[in-house]
Amino acid sequence: MGVETNQSGPIGRPRGFDADEALERAMLVFWKHGYEGASTACLTNAMGISTTSMYAAFGNKEKLFRKVLERYTEGPSAYLVRAMEEPTALGVATAILSGVVRTTTRPAHPHGCLGVQGALTVSDSGQEVRDLLVAWRNDGYSRVRERFQRAVDDGDLPPQTDPGLLARYLTTFAFGIAVQAASGVGRDELQEMADAALRNWPLS
Amino acid sequence: MGVETNQSGPIGRPRGFDADEALERAMLVFWKHGYEGASTACLTNAMGISTTSMYAAFGNKEKLFRKVLERYTEGPSAYLVRAMEEPTALGVATAILSGVVRTTTRPAHPHGCLGVQGALTVSDSGQEVRDLLVAWRNDGYSRVRERFQRAVDDGDLPPQTDPGLLARYLTTFAFGIAVQAASGVGRDELQEMADAALRNWPLS
DNA sequence: CTCCTTCTGCAGCGATCGCTGCAGAAGTGC
DNA sequence: GCACTTCTGCAGCGATCGCTGCAGAAGGAG
Incomplete structure (x- = not known):
């Protein structure tokens, strides 16, 4: 000083x-x-x-x-934090899914999600990195669940809604999109599918 | 001879x-x-x-x-062929999802799906195996789409239903379940989530 | 028994893995 | 100029990678 x-x-x-x-x-x-x-x-x-x-x-x-993972979180994966600020739970879900679709199918970037395909399986010497990504995905789930809990508390979601179940559903779908994108499935098809999935919200 | x-x-x-x-x-x-x-x-x-x-x-x-992949297809992943024989499209979807949940969370087996985590990303020398699994996943999608097309033709699904979209939705969800299972998410939670997802069928 | 085929254990191939020691280059402070 | 710190290029470390040559073992055919 x-x-x-x-x-x-x-x-x-x-x-x-x-x-x-x-x-x-x-x-x-x-x-x-x-x-x-x-x-x-x-x-x-x-x-x-x-x-x-x-x-x-x-x-x-x-x-x-x-x-690199920090950079990815604050860069390509930043749509997640932005989505949390949507006023409604449906807005959050819509923003997350469209964010995943766009990020995992950008022409200038590798297809898929680094947080999913970065180390889904590893050799014995890579366990720590695998655990790091497991924690990264779980953290994403937790943030979404807390956001949906807040939506329930605010009356945005019906009181009998299970925020954890809803968050698990959304993240599962997002991870699935990442796998499809890594397999070469196109952006438009995935977005159309995401739209259809959210036509039923919040899960009956 | x-x-x-x-x-x-x-x-x-x-x-x-x-x-x-x-x-x-x-x-x-x-x-x-x-x-x-x-x-x-x-x-x-x-x-x-x-x-x-x-x-x-x-x-x-x-x-x-x-x-090994052949063995996996005819063994742990055989629920797919069995599911196709369900009389209704909803039955097919239900059987597929519960089959995925059970197979990817069996205590005596590694968690997750070999067809997903076997080679989602590879080094330069592993491209052929990656392509093999991409084809494996796409084949699963195609089978489901054809089954749903048949359901449309038979009147089991509404005539305006898009079988490809429905099949993409289901396989995406299945791949997502595989990722969650590989991350350690429990069987009961995944099954509960699958049940909730199918409560809306066929996607409005 | 001898021939013939196939499988097994050992030892080691060249290549690549992640990583590092060392000397010199390129800056700042004096 | 000199001392000091940090970064860079080269060369190579021990370990592991997927894979193989070779000699002997273990069976059947004659």
């Missing part, structure tokens, strides 16, 4: 690459190949840096993936 | 293990770890045989996986 201006840059040799840009490239590789399917050689090649630079900047492969 | 009785056993040294039992063990390993997450060492260890015996009996890792 102090009044020192400290306008000088960081000490030492400056980085020869844009860490943010490198992280973006790494995200695309993990997104497409999954955690264990993306080798360090494949990653660093896409990032345009050497393995040494990658390890100096991000620690190791697992830490790089955690950074 | 001829009238030779040929009652003698096969020529050469007989196999020292039960190929069917070995295939079952391999299925469980692929189911849990996925195609690329299951190393040959892990597989052969579980199968109780040497790598040489595995290669002699099944060709290579990819051919072993194809054999």
Whole structure:
């Protein structure tokens, strides 16, 4: 602490690459190949840096993936937080599903969801990353459930509604969309299906 | 061809293990770890045989996986064919979803669906297996769509029903259940959710 | 018994895995 | 200029990957 201006840059040799840009490239590789399917050689090649630079900047492969997952959550998957702010539960559900459909079928990005296909199954050495994504998906479910609970409390949803069941239904459908997108199913078909699914809300 | 009785056993040294039992063990390993997450060492260890015996009996890792997928289709995933024989479309949908729930949450088996988590993402060298599972999932969808088309033709479903949309909805939901099961969500909760989803049929 | 075929155990192939030691390059502070 | 810190390129670490050559074992055919 102090009044020192400290306008000088960081000490030492400056980085020869844009860490943010490198992280973006790494995200695309993990997104497409999954955690264990993306080798360090494949990653660093896409990032345009050497393995040494990658390890100096991000620690190791697992830490790089955690950074990537944060970026994914705040970037491609940010539709989730925005959807929570919709005034009605139906609005939330609609925004989530259309957000999933758009994010998992964007032409410029790998198809599917990083949080689903990043590490659905792993070898023995990848358990921690698998658990990380399990927690990531469960966290999404919890947020939706709490939002629907609030909707029940506010009278937006019928009082006998089970928010957990509704949240499980919605996230299950979202994960299913991610699998379909990863299989190459087109955006329009998925959106049409999501629309049809929400024509019955909230589940009779 | 001829009238030779040929009652003698096969020529050469007989196999020292039960190929069917070995295939079952391999299925469980692929189911849990996925195609690329299951190393040959892990597989052969579980199968109780040497790598040489595995290669002699099944060709290579990819051919072993194809054999395993066949076994999975006719075993744990056989509920699909049985469901098709239900008299009504609603019966088909109900049977499929409850079949998915039971198969993906069986305590004695890995959680989730081999056809989904077997190779949702792969490295460059695993593309063919990924494509194999994409085709496997698409085949499931096609069978359901054709069954629902028949239901429309028979008057079981309203004439304005889109069988493709309905089949896409059902398979999406099924794949989502597989992801949830792989994440540790319990059987009862998933079944309750499936029941609620089918309370609205056929999608308004 | 000898031939023939097939299967098994051992040992190890080249390639790739994630990761690191080291020396030099490229900056700042003095 | 020199000291100090950080980053980079090269080269290579031990481990594991999928897979195979080879010699011997274990059966049937004659």
